[in-house]
Amino acid sequence: GAGVSQTPSNKVTEKGKYVELRCDPISGHTALYWYRQSLGQGPEFLIYFQGTGAADDSGLPNDRFFAVRPEGSVSTLKIQRTERGDSAVYLCASSLTSGGPKNIQYFGAGTRLSVL
Amino acid sequence: AQKITQTQPGMFVQEKEAVTLDCTYDTSDQSYGLFWYKQPSSGEMIFLIYQGSYDEQNATEGRYSLNFQKARKSANLVISASQLGDSAMYFCAMREALYNFNKFYFGSGTKLNVKP
Secondary structure, eight states: OOOOEEEEEEEOOOOOOOOEEEEOOTOOOEEEEEEEEEETSOEEEEEEETTTTTOOOTTOOSSTTEEEOTSSOEEEESSSOOOOOOOOOEEEEEEESSSSSOOEEEOOEEEEEEEO | SSSSOOSSEEEEEESSEEEEEEEEEEEOOOOEEEEEEEETOOOOOEEEEEETTTOOOOOTTTTTEEEEEEETEEEEEEOOOGGGGGGGEEEEEEEGGGGGOOEEEEOEEEEEEEOO
């Protein structure tokens, strides 16, 4: 079946603009995660959804970042007033359920965001 | 303190030989899960292998095995019979019971190059 799909694959924007990044998880997966990967680093946790609700948003760097998952499937990561430091690859992952040490997260190919 | 430490930024291995990628972790939790992911240049994180903190035997998945030394808090990945397609970034990651296993902590990765 289809894996995690992220669109767009690349996004170039100007400083101060608003962007939306979309994630379409694997069908039937109730848990969804967003990570940010800066150049040369491992991914860093941003936010986790169980169903429609954000169960843990402790990784969002500031209030310019916001994410929604209104119907418990597709999620959108929204970044307001983008800054050059927001440039990174934004990865989305989904899993069948949440919790448990062995719960495997399946990742999309990411959206590469470049803020000029 | 870093939760996951990968001390090898880059590694070279000859095709068909075995290679070990190092990973040490830091947690005070008794229950946790350790993972290895592969990230080829396409960007997608591919799950390779999982080791639970209570598992008594080292995990194996095909050519991948995990050398788990709990007292030393290390979880090294061993790839046997390296193939050219193994060239990629490799990330070690951990999930803890403290955070309901919901967020991954990733290391900074090791870039593996397999030489023909």
